[in-house]
Amino acid sequence: MPIPRSPEKTTTPRELVRERVYAQLKEAILSGVLLPGERLDEAELRGWLGVSGTPIRQALHTLSLEGLVETAPQSHSAVIAPRPEEARDTLQTIGVLVTGATILTLPQLTPDDRTRLAALAREVTVQHRSGDIPSITKAAEAYFGSIVRACPNPVFIQVIAQTGPSLSYHVTVTHRALDADLGELAQDYTELSEALLDGDDERVVDSTKRIFQLGSGSGTPPSSAA
Numbered sequence: 001m002p003i004p005r006s007p008e009k010t011t012t013p014r015e016l017v018r019e020r021v022y023a024q025l026k027e028a029i030l031s032g033v034l035l036p037g038e039r040l041d042e043a044e045l046r047g048w049l050g051v052s053g054t055p056i057r058q059a060l061h062t063l064s065l066e067g068l069v070e071t072a073p074q075s076h077s078a079v080i081a082p083r084p085e086e087a088r089d090t091l092q093t094i095g096v097l098v099t100g101a102t103i104l105t106l107p108q109l110t111p112d113d114r115t116r117l118a119a120l121a122r123e124v125t126v127q128h129r130s131g132d133i134p135s136i137t138k139a140a141e142a143y144f145g146s147i148v149r150a151c152p153n154p155v156f157i158q159v160i161a162q163t164g165p166s167l168s169y170h171v172t173v174t175h176r177a178l179d180a181d182l183g184e185l186a187q188d189y190t191e192l193s194e195a196l197l198d199g200d201d202e203r204v205v206d207s208t209k210r211i212f213q214l215g216s217g218s219g220t221p222p223s224s225a226a
Helices: 017-030 042-049 053-065 084-108 111-130 133-150 154-178 182-198 201-211
Strands: 069-071 077-079
Touching: 017 042, 017 053, 017 154, 042 053, 053 069, 084 133, 084 154, 084 201, 111 133, 111 182, 133 154, 182 201
Parallel strands: none
Antiparallel strands: 069 077
16 A cells, blocks of 8 residues: 655645645545555554654544544554445535535626536536546536635635545445436536526526435435535
């Protein structure tokens, strides 16, 4: 389980070692370098990361609080293995956050903002029709990420930033359990795009809810969310 280093990033004198270790481990988990259920041996991590055990233990503790690592007292740590039966619950949790951000963001959107967002939603439709899950995920993240970044509530943005990566990871790993209908999802994103251009905020919110299985209709692979 080698931890990839980021050559383009350099550690500044003021950067804490534990922050660097935390960032490297989190990136390795979210990118799939460290697999669900994979045991995290401290001795191996010390060798790969070139640090002592203290910052590693601190990083693993933080990641356990975020739902990306599970630890057994006096035993070992491992990458969390999300449960398929919880996939829909996790997707809906993401949906509540994203719908909230949408409701807060819509009133302040300019016509140019709506045109840009509508184009991003249309791109999700295109990718759904292709059936390529990674491309669907990337396109959906671009749309919902833009919604979140435009949200005028900084507290809400912080909550999403803290919980979003873990929730998205859990859904990404278990997305097959959702048995999503890509055709219906493509229609939902088409409706979302048209509603943005029409200025029909109620339809925008309703389409967002359907995408995340908060109402009637189907849902999308978890990673498509934040």
